[in-house]
Amino acid sequence: MSGRCLVVAGLWLGLWSGVASDARGQDAQFSIGGLGTPGRPEGVRARSTGGAFAPFDAASPHLEAALADVTRLTASAMGTTSHRDLDFGTTQAALRVSRFPLLLVSGGLRRGWVGSLGFSTYLDRSYRVRITDTMDLRGQPEAFTDDLSSEGAVTDLRVALARRLTRCLAFGAGLHVLVGSTREQVSRNFANPSYSTSVQRTEVFYDGLGGSASLMADPLAGVRAALWARSDSRLITETDDGETARSDLPLQAGAALHWQPRPFSRFAASVSWAGWSVSTSDAFDTVNWSVGAEVGGSSLPLRLGVRGGRLPFGPGAEAPTELGAAIGTGVRIARGRGALDLGVEYLEREGPGLRETVWTVMVGVAIRP
Amino acid sequence: MSRPGRRARVLGRLLLLAGAAACTEEITAPGVCPDYCPPGQITVRDTVLRAVLGRDSAFRGYVQAHDAAQLYATSLPGRESRPIFRTLPIPDGFRFGSDTTLRPIVGVDSLRLALILVRRDSTTNLTLRIHRLPLVLDSTTTLADLAADFAAPPLRTVNVDSLLAAPGRRDSVTRDSVAVEVGGAITILVGLDSAQAPYVVADSGRLAFGVTVAADSLANIALGSGETGSGPRVSWFLRIDSAGVDTIPPIDTVPPVSRVVNPIAEFDSFVFDPPAAALDSTLAVGGVPAARSILRADLPEFLRDSTQVLRATLVLVPTGPLLGTPADSFFVSAVGVETDIGAKSPLVSDSLRRGSTLVRPGALDTLRIEVTGLVQAWLADTAAPTALMLRQVPEGSLPEVRFQPSAHATLAPALHVTYVRRFPFGVP
Numbered sequence: 001m002s003g004r005c006l007v008v009a010g011l012w013l014g015l016w017s018g019v020a021s022d023a024r025g026q027d028a029q030f031s032i033g034g035l036g037t038p039g040r041p042e043g044v045r046a047r048s049t050g051g052a053f054a055p056f057d058a059a060s061p062h063l064e065a066a067l068a069d070v071t072r073l074t075a076s077a078m079g080t081t082s083h084r085d086l087d088f089g090t091t092q093a094a095l096r097v098s099r100f101p102l103l104l105v106s107g108g109l110r111r112g113w114v115g116s117l118g119f120s121t122y123l124d125r126s127y128r129v130r131i132t133d134t135m136d137l138r139g140q141p142e143a144f145t146d147d148l149s150s151e152g153a154v155t156d157l158r159v160a161l162a163r164r165l166t167r168c169l170a171f172g173a174g175l176h177v178l179v180g181s182t183r184e185q186v187s188r189n190f191a192n193p194s195y196s197t198s199v200q201r202t203e204v205f206y207d208g209l210g211g212s213a214s215l216m217a218d219p220l221a222g223v224r225a226a227l228w229a230r231s232d233s234r235l236i237t238e239t240d241d242g243e244t245a246r247s248d249l250p251l252q253a254g255a256a257l258h259w260q261p262r263p264f265s266r267f268a269a270s271v272s273w274a275g276w277s278v279s280t281s282d283a284f285d286t287v288n289w290s291v292g293a294e295v296g297g298s299s300l301p302l303r304l305g306v307r308g309g310r311l312p313f314g315p316g317a318e319a320p321t322e323l324g325a326a327i328g329t330g331v332r333i334a335r336g337r338g339a340l341d342l343g344v345e346y347l348e349r350e351g352p353g354l355r356e357t358v359w360t361v362m363v364g365v366a367i368r369p
Numbered sequence: 370m371s372r373p374g375r376r377a378r379v380l381g382r383l384l385l386l387a388g389a390a391a392c393t394e395e396i397t398a399p400g401v402c403p404d405y406c407p408p409g410q411i412t413v414r415d416t417v418l419r420a421v422l423g424r425d426s427a428f429r430g431y432v433q434a435h436d437a438a439q440l441y442a443t444s445l446p447g448r449e450s451r452p453i454f455r456t457l458p459i460p461d462g463f464r465f466g467s468d469t470t471l472r473p474i475v476g477v478d479s480l481r482l483a484l485i486l487v488r489r490d491s492t493t494n495l496t497l498r499i500h501r502l503p504l505v506l507d508s509t510t511t512l513a514d515l516a517a518d519f520a521a522p523p524l525r526t527v528n529v530d531s532l533l534a535a536p537g538r539r540d541s542v543t544r545d546s547v548a549v550e551v552g553g554a555i556t557i558l559v560g561l562d563s564a565q566a567p568y569v570v571a572d573s574g575r576l577a578f579g580v581t582v583a584a585d586s587l588a589n590i591a592l593g594s595g596e597t598g599s600g601p602r603v604s605w606f607l608r609i610d611s612a613g614v615d616t617i618p619p620i621d622t623v624p625p626v627s628r629v630v631n632p633i634a635e636f637d638s639f640v641f642d643p644p645a646a647a648l649d650s651t652l653a654v655g656g657v658p659a660a661r662s663i664l665r666a667d668l669p670e671f672l673r674d675s676t677q678v679l680r681a682t683l684v685l686v687p688t689g690p691l692l693g694t695p696a697d698s699f700f701v702s703a704v705g706v707e708t709d710i711g712a713k714s715p716l717v718s719d720s721l722r723r724g725s726t727l728v729r730p731g732a733l734d735t736l737r738i739e740v741t742g743l744v745q746a747w748l749a750d751t752a753a754p755t756a757l758m759l760r761q762v763p764e765g766s767l768p769e770v771r772f773q774p775s776a777h778a779t780l781a782p783a784l785h786v787t788y789v790r791r792f793p794f795g796v797p
Contacts, residue, residue, distance in 0.1 A: 029398060029405050033405075033407065034797065086398055128398065130398070137413070137415055146400070148406070186409075186792045188679075195679045196680065196745070198413075199677075200677065237796075239794050239795045244795035245796055315403075315405070354401070
């Protein structure tokens with residue numbers, strides 16, 4: 001990566017650092033009791049295919065080996081707006097959030113190496129819950145409303161290197177620094193004005209470290225296979241009073257296949273496993289899969305995909321399930337120096353006593369200066 | 370426009386729509402606990418702190434009878450109180466128009482005495498008796514000093530209830546009248562003739578009166594005092610030697626200013642019996658001269674370090690019932706002090722750092738005063754003196770209440786506190 005390119009990369013990162021605190025992915029009500037909702041290291045293109053193209057997409061901070069084919073400095077980012085409907089059976093709620101879950105800068109270095117720097121959401125910890133109840137105080141039932149909120153995420157800052165070892169084999173590795181904070185606030189407001197409202201707030205900080213490696217091979221013409229693994233250490237949680245929790249983080253692994261039978265037809269499928277059960281006593285290991293396709297050239301291709309799997313956190317004896325579909329497209333602008341990607345994703349999550357549906361509109365921007 | 374251009378335009382519009390949709394956020398979900406609620410709970414505790422209040426003392430002398438906002442006229446078993454007042458001097462003559470000659474007062478036609486009744490009990494035949502008193506009234510005058518004057522026949526007797534029931538609320542014979550003011554106060558106008566209220570040149574027209582009260586029951590009222598601008602007032606209707614011709618202004622028309630004067634009372638107070646009891650180890654509040662009690666709190670560490678106080682109530686146990694009639698009810702206020710220098714501790718002006726509650730005669734109930742704001746201020750400012758003063762509102766009224774002191778083994782003052790413990794942030 002040349003000096004000019006590094007400057008551009010720095011400016012890009014600086015521009016987006018203002019929104020880094022909002023670098024959250026898709027949150028879920030199921031994860032309120034756990035560490036958070038795992039983020040998806042997927043750009044808009046990959047997510048529009050259900051995530052199936054993510055292992056092969058250099059604009060997704062997923063597989064480092066996918067960076068091996070990057071020839072120009074590229075900066076990409078995405079924003080999402082989600083409409084989430086919760087159905088608890090007797091109670092419903094409609095939520096709406098906007099996020100900037102991803103930012104990535106990649107470019108070629110010397111001797112065939114390609115580097116990448118960026119962040120994505122590792123664990124989303126944003127929620128606000130309102131509880132109304134009654135408690136006995138001084139011999140009288142007193143009605144109250146609690147508001148418990150958390151705003152923020154654990155962000156995965158990744159430094160990655162990749163290199164094509166042979167014409168058919170690429171290798172990549174990444175160092176993941178897990179940082180971030182959440183602004184948390186709890187309040188209790190009594191209906192009886194004799195009782196003051198209690199408000200407590202603090203900032204919770206997170207800290208962790210991880211590494212990942214991946215291989216990508218082209219065994220046949222038009223066929224590409226990928227393997228990856230990732231291991232993270234512990235997630236250390238701290239407040240102003242010091243360390244409050246230390247949670248093991250999962251080992252993750254996965255495989256994916258990409259098939260391009262014709263120049264304008266691409267198909268992919270992937271499967272991944274994450275051992276989240278090490279993190280908390282009531283967490284689950286998860287297996288997630290996705291299948292997707294992209295049809296068309298660089299201008300307004302059609303992207304489709306479906307995904308399924310489980311969430312690592314949720315009440316009950318079984319992990320909540322997740323099933324989704326996505327559709328999207330994109331366009332190259334400024335003679336290929338820029339790209340805009342659009343996508344819409346629909347998700348259904350189900351667990352004990354809760355059905356959650358999510359519509360997410362995604363917008364991605366990529367610049368190749 | 371080329372096809373790619375049209376596509377880009379459509380895409381741009383979609384982006385604008387997406388941007389507009391992204392501008393709003395709503396992430397509040399109903400809490401379905403425990404499955405879909407965050408870990409950790411808001412823990413509220415409620416406890417009565419019995420040993421935190423101590424080093425209490427009572428002091429007397431804050432408001433004297435002549436400083437009081439009300440003048441008490443009471444005739445109850447075991448308590449007698451009578452308002453007394455002396456009017457201001459009036460000029461010994463007047464000038465008319467451009468005439469620079471001082472025309473002397475040559476006599477009095479009549480005098481009208483205005484009394485404002487600011488408080489009364491529900492009773493019948495409420496009667497006021499107006500007595501002439503010597504001019505030598507001051508803050509040391511006692512009921513015993515004036516016993517002979519009050520024993521003399523009154524100058525006038527006015528039945529307030531009869532006046533209220535009379536047509537136009539006016540007695541056509543005596544020309545006494547009453548008017549009910551906004552807020553319920555009653556202005557009583559009592560007519561006196563020149564024999565009852567003579568103009569004495571040597572006294573510059575000063576007059577002194579005393580008022581006694583009688584009723585079928587609950588003879589217990591309060592008149593306004595000069596301290597609040599509603600004190601006794603007299604209107605002189607004077608004879609002036611106007612160029613050799615006496616002038617008597619018609620009483621029912623607007624008189625020339627120079628011939629009618631309305632001096633306020635030069636001095637007003639009330640004399641009563643029995644006098645206030647001496648202070649002892651109990652916490653005295655009220656009475657005349659007014660008593661206050663200071664209480665000092667020693668808040669426990671757990672309250673200071675890791676909690677928010679939601680409600681704090683001062684619990685006081687009276688040593689006995691408040692004596693008097695319903696009209697004697699008053700507020701006991703617990704007020705924070707700016708600095709703790711004992712009896713002269715300046716009280717805070719911040720209304721958040723004070724609380725009060727009504728004390729009713731006859732009740733022996735434990736008194737509870739909300740002092741949430743005061744305790745919160747103590748916790749927020751560790752340098753603030755954790756002391757509070759108990760005082761009567763309005764201060765300077767006759768009834769007095771006493772509470773058990775901190776030295777009492779079982780009925781000492783206590784602080785009933787509802788607080789929330791520190792939330793366990795950062796624990797998944």
